[in-house]
Amino acid sequence: MSDKIVTRFAPSPTGFLHIGGARTALFNWAYARAKGGKFLLRIEDTDRARSTTEAIDAIMAGMKWLGLEADEAPVYQSKRQARHVEVATKLLQSGHAYRSYAPDQELEKVRAEARAAGVAPRYPGRHEPLTMAKRGEYVVRFKSPIEGETVIHDEVQGDVVIKNDQLDDLVLLRSDGTPTYMLAVVVDDHDMGITHVIRGDDHLTNCARQIQIYKALGWDLPVFAHIPLIHGADGAKLSKRHGALGAEQYKALGYLPEGLQNYLARLGWSHGDEEIITTEQLIEWFDLDAINKAPARFDIQKLDHVNGHYIREADDDRLIADLKELISSGEMTHEFSYDVRKIEFDRFKDALPFLKERAKTLIELLEVASYLFVSLPIPMExxxxxxxxxxxxxxxxxxxxxxxxxxxxxxxxxxxxxxxxxxxxxxxxxxxxxxxxxxxxxxxxxxxxxxxxxxxxxxxxxxxxxxxxx
RNA sequence: GCCCCCUUCGUCUAGUGGUUAGGACGCAAGAUUUUCAUUCUUGAAACAGGAGUUCGAUUCUCCUAGGGGGUGCCA
Missing domain, CATH: 1.10.10.350 (Arc Repressor Mutant, subunit A)
Structure with a gap:
């Protein structure tokens, strides 16, 4: 065990890198950089059916665009199955887990009854060995303690106490022998030497289950920091509109990576009254104790403002290069008032100093330059x-x-x-x-x-x- | 249902047992100006509600309400 801090971003590749994931990645990255540690990427593709290589590519591209590259090659959880099974077997041998042969219908019944009784569902198999005939198919379940409570010492949330009787016997190995998230996340974080787990607070309750697994294995706990989720502008979950877009889509919308990064950093984290925060400053200032406990709403207007700042600050050559790339990427969905493929970039660059004063995104920049490139009967508003x-x-x-x-x-x-x-x-x-x-x-x-x-x-x-x- | 988390201007947030509760976005007004934008100045705008602790609570405790999350052979 070294003192060096190791963080990780562990997305499941079932879609693009959404804005909440991007911020989680940013916080992990910033913390590692701030403390001189390592930032790793792990692809949580244990659910093979829903994982796609397109999603993996999109996530990595999004991170790269935001400047959040991992220090080592990504770890693919699916490739570590043998180790997961090994650990599950160890748990089986030490009596911390058991084979469960119960069919789904029986579990459904148990859950329905528990709900009706107003208590947390408990799987009954742990109390008495199932009497039903073994059918060959089984899952490996973790034998979760019934008595006592589990305390999560969270850097953001403080101490969170969960009574053990709230936690059911979770599945470690599915009937097809593949590991579940609950097992894999513990084993991988341990094996990768992760010292700080910074993730969305949707994992908070499950963290207690994971702590039990760590304890059963006799492993040291990492430091946990559960950050609040980002909500959409309407206060509901991130959805449709701007909120649920992928990081890459913001690129297509004409945002600069440093603009998005700055905005995201300020969403749930702060450093006094600072608003414009460069990457260098973020690395210098970032720490877990300044993360807000309350969820934040995504505000596109503030993003625009911050982005406008970076557009005005940006070097002209760089802006021209970004513009060229954006146009040739064919990813823009904006309908321009003129043919952007006909832009003469030399003339554009000459006009850039006064053009960028009035644009908050690269798209707006192209629009305010339209007068330069329209052809003769000038379209009149x-x-x-x-x-x-x-x-x-x-x-x-x-x-x-x-x-x-x-x-x-x-x-x-x-x-x-x-x-x-x-x-x-x-x-x-x-x-x-x-x-x-x-x-x-x-x-x-x-x-x-x-x-x-x-x-x-x-x-x-x-x-x-x-x-x-x- | 049960469990967990959260609650300062519309939004992102700073902050303290005694402050004129600060900043930013947005909004309004004004200055600059040929328009728009930029920039600058000014303004309106918040401690969810109720108890309690205290000489004094926005700050500490509890309750309520509202919001979010978990409760899967998803992650």
Missing amino acids: DKAAKSIKDAPALDILKGLADELASLPSFEKETLETSLKGFAEKRELKFGKVAQPLRAVLTGTPNSPGIYDVLVSLGQEETLRRIRDVL
Whole structure:
């Protein structure tokens, strides 16, 4: 036993890496990193029928995207069956487990009766050997103590006491000889040298059962930390909407991994008033005692805000690379107002400094850049169309076309003096000049600053767009 | 049914036996500005309810209510 901390994330590969799992992985990863320990991944695929390789790939891809890579190759629980059987046999030999031949119907009956009587269901086989004929098919059950209580010393929940008479004799080995989760999780955590088990609190009650198995085996207990689940925006379980999406889907939605990571870290964990927390800071600050006991709701608006921060901070080249990847991935479901495959990334990059100020996701970034890449009859939004309909507006545009055509260069400062002078000459408020111009250049009433639009479009294209509506 | 966990602004949270209960998102107003966004300023907004302990409870205890989880040959 070394002092080094070892944590693990142990998903069952029956679906994508959902947001709750991602946070569990993040906490385990952060704790290992914070304490200079190891972070391992174990695929809990003992339920072969429901486990898929697609799910395994999706989970690993999601973790990789979030920057949560394990320090060693993943352990596949299904490949450790021999060891699980070995331990079950040991338990059988030491009298901590027994073969159970009862058919399902009998168990159903017992459970129904227990429920009707208002007590926890207990499997009767443990009291007296079953008298029924052995049919050859059996499961191995753990002989759970009836007297006393089991205490879980939980780093997040505190001491949780469960009376032993609440815990039934759980199945260790199924009738086909495969191990159940309850057995496998104990054996694997022990064998992998896991020192800290950080997982969702849906495992809290079952933890008491696992502790009994540890004790029967004479093994040391790991430290347990059961973190509350994440709820959806409506307070119910994570579902539909944003909550139940897979981590990878947030990528397709245009979120940055550091944005999601930051948001997730703050969901149920905090460090004073800190909101923007970099990966480095997370590693420096993360600890179990700052994890909240109450479940948190997933708030997409705050995620947007945090993500917007990271978009603005992001390096331009990196953003362009992300954009290219996102577009070629074909995973975006957003319907764009223009053909994003026609984007000229050189021009995009030049405009990025002022574009990223107004985007919270990569998708929004592509949308605010739309004016750059639409082709000639510029699609007009109603409001924009209205602002250039009347004669005075058209007259302004006509004058603007002449004015802009006469400029020797198309730089911001030149344009500023030019446009301001133009407005002054005609005794117009600047908005009267800028709005029609914006409409005709971008097709919308809202856009980046007019000088930025002008510069990013260039003199030739600007004039082409103005003249197109005259 | 039985068992376990949880409860500070709408949301994420800080916090203390005595505080003007703090921050963030969102919302509202204002400043900046050619629009939108960014940025900045200001504002509204919370200790679930009831007992008890105490000189004093948001903080400690109990009860209730509400929410969540478990109770599988799922994990």
